[in-house]
Amino acid sequence: MPEIPGFADFNATVEINDDSGKIKKKGGKKSGGFQSMNLNYNVLKGILKRGYKQPTPIQRKAIPFLLENRDVVAMARTGSGKTAAFLIPMFEKLKARSAKAGARALILSPTRELALQTLKFIKELGRFMGLKAAVILGGDSMDDQFSAIHGNPDIIVATPGRFLHVCIEMELKLNGIEYVVFDEADRLFEMGLGEQLTDVVGRLPDTRQTVLFSATLPKVLVEFAKAGLSDPVLLRLDVESKLPSELQCWYFIVRPEEKLAALLVLLKSHINSDQQTVVFAATKHHVEYLHMVLDHMGISNTYIYSNLDPTARKINAAKFSTGKVKVLVVTDVAARGIDIPQLDNVINYNFPAKAKLFVHRVGRCARAGRSGIAYSLVSPDEHAYLLDLHLFLGQSLSIATPVNKDGSVGRFPQALLEEQHSSMITLHENHLDIVSVREVAEKGYMKYIKSRPPASADSNRRVKELPLLTCSIHPIFRELYAETEDERETLLDKMKNYRPHGTIFEICGKNKSQEYLTMKEKRAFHKEKINAHHQLVKQKQAQIDLASNASTFESVSLQSSNTEDINDAFKTVVLPKKRKIDDLYKKNKKRKLKDEHYIPYTPTDKHTEEGLAVNNFQKEASSAQLDLLGDSGETQKMNKMSKMWDRKKKKMVAVPDARIGKIKTESGVWIPATYKSNRYNEWKEKTKATQSNEDDDDEEEISTQKGNPRSKPNTHWARHNEKVKLKQRKSELKSTDQIVKARIIAERKKQRQKKGKNKGKSKKSRK
Template identity: 40%
Template sequence: MDQTKVKKSGGFESMGLIPELYRAIKNQGFNVPTPIQRKAIPQILAGRDIVACSKTGSGKTAAFLIPLINKLQNHSTVVGIRGLILLPTRELALQIASVLKALLKFSDIQYSIMVGGHGFEGQFESLAANPDILICTPGRVLQHLLEDRLKLSRVQMVIYDEADFLFEMGLADQLKQILTHLPSQKQSLMFSATIPEQLSMFASVGLKDYIFCKLDKEFQLPDSMQLHFLFAANDNKLSALIYLIRQLEDTCLVFASTRFLVDMLSYALNKFHISSVHVYGKMDQLDRKEQLDNFKRNQVKVLIVTDLASRGIDLPFVANVIHYDYPSNPKIFIHRSGRTARAGKAGYVYALISSEEILYIKETMIYVGRKLVNEGDFTDPSLAFYGNMPIELLMQNQEKLNDLNDDIEFQNYKEIATRANEKFRKTRGSAKKVKTNIDTSLVHPLFKDKIQVEEDTKDMLNQIKNFKSTQSVIEIKKFESNQKSDPFMKAVSHLKDVQKRKPLPKIELKEQPKSLNIENFMDQKFFIPTQRDPTKKSEFEDLHKITLEDINPFVISDGTDALRKRKQMVWDKDKKKYVNPKATQQQDKEDRGMKVEKGKQNFKKWQKQTSIQLQNVGEEEDQQMVSRAKELFKRRQMRGKGYYFNQEEGPQRGGKQEIKRPEQLLKSKKIKKNLKLKNMEKGKRRQIEKKHRKNKL
């Protein structure tokens, strides 16, 4: 009998992968490829350009990393980047790097990360180490290209991950500029959850004879995900959120439309003693990383975010996703909800829906192919459940919410968030007019068991209301006659006498003539008026003025009517959208002038300090130079974590200092204070700075 093993058809064994890569895949526990991997990897290994479209969490990352590693095979001693991965956010770059590191466990291929928000010196050193793969965001890699530090003439494969998000963020022009620096003979891969019009136009230019890999509808959710739509008025949404979080045992990811609303929700949850952290785009990078680490280590239960986290941030094992406000675009709803129920695990999505948002959920359910019902099996993947939250449950937190509304700081957060949401609603596209037969009076099936006790209480009250005494009128009168001396009866009798009294006639007061001349009497310098001048804006309004740029750009829909009405927006024929010409001209001026010149000066300064030269593409790598660059890069990373290699670099050798000196404590306290002030809302920060200046005087 032949003892040779038969290879499984359709598995990683039949794909012809190099041994080091196959061993790393098995080491990660990947036994069977996902559908998108099974369809895309053979086409990529055959050298074809592809555009792959698959839902969030379907294994797209490994679908392009496995063929990339298999094509490069090992580290090249010839200088030049051979694999380029372009992504929209730095969080997504770090996530891709972690997966790539695991797949390169048994390989000598080198990779580097080049994203915004990180120091240039470390990126200079990583480029000098001759990496094979470069993971980068378009803005930062374009800056290195313009300053003549980076050459991409040896690139064999370029990958556009989350390509639809790249174009939604307005990075199409940067991608076209990068395309001019790439060789004509290269393999191009595009991976995305959806395919917008701009992406298809770019694919026709940047890709040659590509294959379109699409397994299912663009708008589809995993079968292991449960959808629950909870009807609640805007004034009751905060109470509904607090009740819902307290009922859920696992971690919760709460999505809000603007960063101002994120601040308000974070403040409110902390007042209710619910451990939470928050993240949004304008937050400082160090603070953002610290907040995410706390959530990943399960030190807090709730993470409140804008749509930044719908893609790009690696949040493993999120059990519950809550939409505090509903997005107008079904695509955004899908990406938000896709943070749970990943890799076949169960996930739960809850959306708080106000009356004006009902049309949006009907439109979304048409796209995802789920039926809205009020009763049914929760595990049925073809159903989505709707219903209202009983007012009895919402009133449980009402007393503390009333106290919170009296909080001055919360009032400021709420006022700013309300105005920001008004801006958001103006830019939000209208829902399609679809026929709705949703009864908003029905209770959601999740709460039917909980309100049974309330219904029993109501029945008891109704019985008391309908109670009829068995005593006769004579017996009751006899009892009342014995109680005339009771103080309560005396008070009732006195009240009747008072009510019988006739009211006094009203006397109209005559208006007295003004004897003082206010204009002469009022001291303009020290006089404080009792009423605000309506022609002048208050200082609070100036400090908290909200512009359209403060709103998360990802939640603004593509075809908004509000943007077209603004005078500063001009139609761009190439971009096929309205743009601000002044902002574009200013950005181009910075990219081509001041930023480039400053970057060249920083590069020369780094070369002078380290005595390292970047080698030209195609040269044989200098082992001594590469080793020195790697050592400097490693030292820089260790210093960032608090480790030092000698007395000149830090206070001790080898380990991290556990006991700090008084001056070190003061310095760390000052750094934390400055970071807190930097991440504070702009208007509040100005008030504090103004107060400090007065104290100094």
Template identity: 50%
Template structure:
């Protein structure tokens, strides 16, 4: 018995020595190191070597804030915009904690991703970053062989990367124990809840040990995620950085106003002459439906562009092959639906083209967030038809920026500009497309299917705000919108082209003054006399209405402050959720605090009727004022601030 006690005490002292040695090593690694780099974080040599091999020199802001806190063993909820380096922020501490391969310990870390593409991307990044650690990882995702996944788990990997549905299926089939897991990551946590995985996540949490460390990485913090945080995390720290900026300052936005029928011609024009898209640059094209994706893919292949397509119902192996081709630059154009907006991580992307403009501002942010990552420059090009202009206004209110219209002094490299495409460019491409459709029956059939699917999409997409619709209808600058400066360069006769485009625009917008009753009518006809009498009665009211519309447009054009413009959008604000007791600590940038105060301190403005404008001294009952009052702050304000 004494011998057993001595052995137990010896083992216990050895464990204490090992723990003390690890702390001493970490402290030693942090000594005399230049602050601001990975050297100052006390990382193991093998981990640091992998980081340097990957080419990373200094940590991003989210990595600088989260890694030390995670290394201290705290639960963390981290919020940062797309492309901020969130994946490395949870992989690097995981490497430090797991240290090396241990086949007898079982699964020690688990990463749960919303889509199979994101899981595969995380797995690939883990192998590259942890190259010198010797850790083994396995992927459990839908669409792959269950037998192969059972065999992979029996090999006792150190890290398991999985999607929720297949993970729970494997756990139930194998009666898999997760008691050895001490490090859990929910990647893109808001996306997990949007896709309806809440029940699966709660079931997985029940099977995990209570002393685990749990990390949530998310772009937003919806109410359902706050409730999940209360239940699944122990005194978590909220880290919130760069959410208010929404878009990278390296990203240039270009908007091309056009008819919906001209979009394909414009796409072929800018891809062919390299005016906006450089040769061999990686370009992502977003479409509203998978049928439009197939149609565009067929057309671009006919014109010998190196392209591939990607959508949700495509075979998983075909999706993997197409993404791999894009990664290896065997193709430089990938046509996708919104599956790739957050599911596929494509580094070093140069251009994003919105062939169909998204109906939600946050979806736009997720789309164009694929470009301008890691300090690189990016370009987002959007085709805006008449029915999509209101969504563009909603987007700029969401971003808190001003939409710019071309002037004579506008620079070709300026961002946030909306302009048209020179008509002769569009006409040349449209003639080629019409000829192709008439000679290719398969392409004509694909075009019809794509148009029908788009009609169904327009019926089901979310509506834009009522105020943006009103502003779009009152916007007369669209009738004679100049060419975009980036496309108007290099013609040599820009003035003549501009006059020609104005003439064509006026013809398109022409409305005859006479009605059908007055065509070829004589003064003795009864219908002619009726219409003349009607004009005599109603013409004054028509002129008054036109004058009021012009005055209203001038008032709208004078509103230059985006925060003041936000007051007009028809939206509802939910009451904020009290986060007292949810997070033990909250770390965020000072900019976000100032932005929040400025938005919330905006006074509610009252919209007055015409009679009130004529007589300013007239007092009106409070309930009559309320019907003209439209409050607004962004619908996701509280979720972005971690309060909803």
């Protein structure tokens, strides 16, 4: 078995000297990396037991800064070991279990799968630390989360929406937090969780250490770092390559009606059945449709999407991670942060509209030194996004043609497509449930296209000049189907390029007819324009052949984005040592402009900036408008509906925004920022639990109750109702005085009942 970079051999025996903390191998070789970081003995032992041998570049750069209690913003591509990079310093900072102090570390993740994965890493790396960790996720029972927090965990791993809800419900104090991590920080802002993050940060102490780990650096993240971090250090290890070198990317040009057949060709004819594969689809309806089709075709698979029940998501993810099924169909909910160690292939059934999303999708494989392949099915409406991706990556787009047979963009053999397509037709004819699900998926795709951001105008213009629709067979299928496909291509090219010398009037008409004479005069009049057009067509074809022989695009080295903003926010910027940042852009410096005072229309980092952007300024500016007076009946009606009658002012006033003072939860519901139900108090009464910090922080609680008007009832009826509720409450455990008192009351009742019976008997005897 070949050695994986960054991981140790599990069969090798390791000896640890308890006195010095040094590690000795029986072979006499020195182990390097983590031993030189002056880590705690238990932390180092957990690292070695996990199988880590040498730190990755992001771990080697980030851990020393984090051990110095510096705020860090770290950027690295997916699969580079970012999780261990912030967990190892956290263990070193917390050191041992502290039951009285409460939570001392907080990790916020965008999705529940990433949070559960982080919890798994904490248990594996920190197995010898004795630290207690709790997970707070949306969709789980809040009663269990209340009890978990009452257990005073050292580490809390949470998603922002549910964690903020629990903080408000319990009036949770976060004064003991020393270490805060925002994992996949750019994704947190993309999901619209900025308000929750701001509220959570406001509850944290100022003396905390903050860490932001992200794969990209949008402007929103830079502004957040300037406001919430103190003298942060920026670690940029993504400037040289956005994709790992071990990853191979293949692109296939297919028609929309043949996409499903192309997917089956890959899964049944090309990819080994023992390899694990993740298929990314556009919507949850596509996921359900593909899951049903693959089940009927005998391919074991499972699926995950955001609206799926949390328990089902856990079960399906466990099936795939343990290897019970080899194919996982997902939406973009699994495109970020999920670590599947043995993943071999990624298939983009629907090509992503954002280049950054493509990087995160294919980043699920080729992690930690392993190799992987990413297959992408590209339909005609997605060609422009393929160009946007290569402009973002700064790579050449190589199309497979009869001249250039080694391109990365090609098509499937028609014989394989027709075979699978015919089987799909018979499958849909025999199963009406699949047809109904397909119709729902098609309607969902129409909605998806409306919400999909458009490709750049430059890519839409240049894609028309590329021979994507006439590309030849892909190199991975060329060995088996080269002869038959070449004959078919030549025949189709002859049919497409055939042009008759005359029009239908000249061929079918007689030589002396009026139609024939009119077309002959017209052809003679436009003879020069016709010849010029034919020459232009020949020149374009020659340019296409020349470009496909070498490469379709020249490699463009793109500069890093937001240089001025980054310099304002970060005083310390750490870059790779092998190549300086200036050496990456020497090609740009050598280019000579016609005029040294020439200012281009677009910046050199335009495509990278668009790929990393969270908010598109052009899109927001086009939707912004100022209507002084409606110029139609509909706009006037909308203006009236957006106003309400104020009785005091005796005029129409604007309706206040319903979202003011509210927070968006993970389920998309807007709740008040001061939202608090009686759920936590009911749980306390049911479980007879008390907060651990009630006895320690009595003075703080009194001050908070004075400052909070809702902590005590202010009105007479509210106080009366509180007293009635207290009287109605019955405690299960009673003191000795209460028991004696209850017995005395019971004896008095018995005596009264006896007296009443005796009086009744005496009255009857008198009668």
